[in-house]
Amino acid sequence: RLRNTLRILLGNLDGYQPVENPEYTLLDRWILERLHEVVAECRKAYEAYEFRKVFNSLNQFCTADLSAVYVDATKDRMYCDATTSPRRLASQAAMHEIFTSIAKLLAPILAFTADEAWEHAGFTTGTVHEQDFPEANDAFAPSDATAKANRLFEIKYSIQTAIEARIQAKEFTRNNEADVTLTIPESDAALLDLLNDREFATEFFIIAGLSATLGEELSATARKTDLPLCPRCRKHEPLLESGLCERCDDVCNGTK
Structure with missing residues (x-):
């Protein structure tokens, strides 16, 4: 290892x-x-x-x-x-x-x-x-970043549980096909903007998308995303006329 x-x-x-x-x-x-x-x-x-x-x-x-x-x-x-x-x-x-x-x-x-x-x-x-x-x-030295990450790992466990239930039901086969709807308690309100940041959420949880709102307790549901698959990065994203997502199109054209 x-x-x-x-x-x-x-x-x-x-x-x-x-x-x-x-x-x-x-x-x-x-x-x-x-x-x-x-x-x-x-x-x-x-x-x-x-x-x-x-x-x-x-x-x-x-x-x-x-x-x-x-x-x-x-x-x-x-x-x-x-x-x-x-x-x-x-x-x-x-x-x-x-x-x-x-x-x-x-x-x-x-x-x-x-x-x-x-x-x-x-x-x-x-x-x-x-x-x-x-x-x-x-x-x-351990800071607020560690505290936030540790809580996000707990949230990730709930998200993963919801995704695995849908995979077992054969609705889709991979994590990155999942669109997740997440509810977090008021005590996690400081994480709401971060969770609704698409770039962060899709990377951290390795999913297609996430929508988070405040509620009484932590809960998550998952469904198969409607977004197409980018053939270059293999992520589910809106595609441009080139057939690639915006990020990949920019990289391939040397504009980003």
Whole structure:
């Protein structure tokens, strides 16, 4: 799992050029704040010579947070956005920070794996074993972004339950075919605008669309979307005369 995670990160970092002040989305902030926690946990474990805790912490992060959530949700922007897209550049900046931190944290216990990954990254500052050990970055200490993301993951569970019921009923076969109607309690009112942001909701929940309103309690229903499938990004979006969605049309024509 760790080796595969490094491989995926390296693939997504192809052509990476650092940018000043990346425009991090909520999802980017959340994964970087989780990385901050993992770095702190691993440093503490190393100081206590508890190498198993280092491995467990990194494995849990790579499996549950990075691969299952972040890499999956950002796949669309990485594969289909223009290379100059602010959110794609932000993801690359986040993945660069994650890759370098994981490689350095792995170096003492998986020396050859970390060294090989570092070499493939093409860094010119020497081997991974010559680098400064990562430190938790206070700029990514847990913030409101983590609290919002954690609540959104709870909401995602309700949405997924509604979608799976429709899939089992054979109304459609994939998450990204689902149009979701969501009701959230007043206590989640601060999330309403975010949930009704189409770009955010379709990426975070990997669905076709979402309409959220305030109500008494959290509930979700799903139905098959009426929107056509874009043949390039494989998302259900309104199509232009070119047969592509607006985003893909702009990317293919070099206008975005």
